[in-house]
Amino acid sequence: MPQPRNWSHNYAYGSYRGFEQLGKVLKLADYLPENSSHNNLDWREGFREHLEEDERSDNTITSYLSDLNIFVKWFEKTQGNFAPNLITALDLRDYKRDLLLKSKPGTINRKLSAISTFLIFARDAGLIHSIPKIPKQVKEQRPGIRWLNRPEQHGLLRRVERYGEQRDLGAIKVLLNTGLRVSELADLLWSDVEISDRKGSLIVRSGKGSKRRTIPLNKDARSGFLLLGYDQHQGTDQPVMVGQRGRLTRRGIEHMVEKYRGDLDGFSCHSLRHTFCKNLVDGGVGLEKVAALAGHESLETTRRYCQPSYHDLEKAVQVIGEEED
Template sequence: MPDPIPTFLADLENEGVSPHTVRAYGADLRAWARWYDQTTGSQALTAADPRDIRDYQGTMVRQGLKPATINRRLNAMRRFYKWAVRKGLIDESPFEGLRVGVKAQKQAAPKWLTEKEQRRLLRAVREYGKKDWVRDMAIIRLGLDAGLRLSEMAALTLDDVELNARSGWVRVRYGKGGKAREVPLSLDARKALAAWLEARERHPYADDPHLFLGQRGPLSDAGIYRIVTKYGRLAGIEGLTPHTLRHTFAKNLIDAGEPLTVVAALMGHESLNTLAIYTRPSREDLARAVNRDL
C-alpha cells in the first residue's frame, strides 16, 4: 500500500488547515512512522494496534519528551487514524476506546515582558537594526501589539493589512486550527507598519505578495524567529521568542482590565480557560504586590 501520509496531509490542506499545522502533523506522523518501522519491521501504519500506540507513548516518555510534545504527536496520530477509517483504509482506529496522553505538571505563569523590558526591546531594534530596523520594528510591534503567532506573521500578505488615518487591521487567514480572525492595530503598530510598507516599495522582491521580505524573498517562520531572538539578546532579555511577545500582548490587555472574552477573541482562542495562565501572577506580580505602598 502506498504511504498514506502525503494523501492525509493533502486532504488537510484542502480542508483549509493552516500550512504550519499541516507541516507539524507531517513531522509528527513521520516520527511515528520511523518508530513503527524500527520497532515492528513494518511500514504499514494501517496495521498498528492499541498496544503499538501505548508502546510508542512509553518510548516518548522514556526519551524525556515534554508532555505537550507527546500529546501533540498523539493527537496528530488520532486524527490520522480517524481519517483512515473514513477513507476505508482500516475498519477501526487503534485509538478506539484507548486512553492515552501525558498529564502535564501544573503550568506556571508564562514568560512575558515587563514594561521596562518592552522599552529595552524596542530601543534595541532602533539602535541595532541597521538597514532592516524598520521591517524588524513592524515584526516586533505585531507581536507586542497584535499578539500574532510566528506562523501567522510569516503568512501575512499585503492584502492582509488595512491602514487608515485613524484605524488599522490585520487579517489572520490561517490561525491555529485553521480559524481566521481580524485584529485591530494600535497607533504604534500602525506607524511601524506604515514605515515598513513605504520602505518595502524599494525592496528587490517588492512584487512578492508576502508582507515581510528578506534578502532571498519572503521571510520564513525560522527567519522571523531569528530576528526576534536576536533583539532579545541585544536587549539582554534571556529566552525571548515570538511567543513571548504574544504572551506579553495578552498580559498587557488583562492588566489593563479588558474582559477575557475580548482578549480571547483577539488571541484567537475559543476557550476562556486558555487565558487562565495569564491571570496567574508571575514572580514580578507577587513582588510588586508586597512592595506596593499602602
C-alpha cells in the same frame, strides 16, 4: 460514517487457520505476502488528504506525517510488516513505553495524537474495523508564559532604536501592538493594512484554523507600519515583511527579532504576542475581547494571561505595606 475512499483496501487475512493446523505459531504480519495491499502507500496519501480537508496547518500536516512514519518504522522493527489493521492496543502501549525512555512529554503527546488522528482516519476510510485503545497522554507541567513587563518592553525598543534598522523597529512595534503570530506577519500583504490619520486596521486572512479576523490599529501599531513602508506600498499585493532577498519567512522574522534579546531570559519572538495579550488583560480588557483580537479558539487559552507573574505578586504585597521606603 463517511464512505471508504477509492484508494482504501480490504486487508485480507487469508487462510490463517491453515497455518494453525500446521502447528506453527505465526504472527499475522509474517503471513501477509510481500505484494499484498499492506505494502501499498495509498493510505499515506489518503491521510494527507484527510488532514488537508480538515484544514490542519502545514506545520501540523508535516509533523503528523513524520510522526506516523516514525511509528511505522518502529512497528516494522519490532513486529514485522506494517498494516493499519495490525495495530493493537498492546503495540501502542509498548510504543509509548519506548518513547518515555527518550522523548519529552510534549513530544510523546504529539506523537500519540498523530497516531490517534491516523486511526480515526483509517476507521472512517474502512481500513480498520475499530480503533484500538489509545494510551493516555503524559502529564506535564505547563511552562509559564513569557511576557515582557513595561521596563522590559521599553528596554527592548530602546535597543532596537539604538542599534537596529527602521524595518526591525517597525516589526517589533507591530507585534507588540497587534498580537500577530509570526506566521501571520510573514503572510501579511500591504493590501491587508489600512491606515488613516487617527485609526487603522489590518485583516488576518489565514489565521490559525483558517480563521479570518480584523484587528484595529492603535497609534503605536500605525507608527510601526509607517516605519515598514506603508506610504510607499499601501494597497499593493506586496508582502509587508521583506529583506534583501525578498519576502521574509517566519524563521527570518524570528531571527530578526531575537537578536535584540539582550539580557532577557526565556525571550522569543512569540513573547511579543504574549506581551500584547498580557497588556490588554492588565489594562482591564475583558477576556472575550482579548480572545477575539488574538484569534484564540478557546477562552481557556486566553485565561492563562490572568495568572499572576512574580512581578504581579510583588506589586500586590506592596499594596498592604504601611512603612515608607
